[in-house]
Amino acid sequence: MDSETQKLLRSSTHMFDHVLELPFKSDAEILVREHSDYFRFIFATEDFGEGVWAQPIEIYPGVTKIVIRHSNVVEMPVDELGLDFWRFRLPASARPELANAVYKNGELIVTVPKEEEVPPFNSGCFRNCTIL
Incomplete structure (x- = not known):
């Protein structure tokens, strides 16, 4: 990556x-629950089965994306991940390295732990989510 590209990435205000x-x-309806020590994301789907996991990927130094993988699908290389996926920006207190995913009773459940409480976070919903 050339220095001009790196400078542009560092100054991008849309990055978290x-x-x-x-x-x-991106228009999927996901239930989002925030607790004092974790975020939980729940989506009813029949597209999953056993063998689901959360994978944190450092996409730039200090910038981590958590993606969900499952054994039913041939994995795409990281650089080929799509642009029209549902995304949620997490606060600095999130611990992506401890994220986990399970598929239970027809629901994909993703849990992202948080560090001790920091000042309130403004909703990370881009669209179509409910925060409880």
């Missing part, structure tokens, strides 16, 4: 330290 990306279209 942590982002969760779910393998659903």
Whole structure:
């Protein structure tokens, strides 16, 4: 990456330290629950089965994206991940390296732990999510 590209990435105001990306279209309706020590994302789907996991990927130094992988799908290389996936920007208190995903009773459930409470975070919803 040349220095001009790096400078542009550092100054991009739309970038966040942590982002969760779910393998659903950006207009999918995801239930988002925030607790004092974690975020939980729930989506009813029949497209998953056993063998689901959360994978944190450092996409730029200090910038981590959490993607959901599952054994039912041939994995795409990181550089080929789509642009129209559902995303949620996570606060600095999120611990992406501890994120986990399970598929249970027809629901994909992703949990992202948080560090001790920091000042309130403004909703990370881009669209079509409900925060409880």
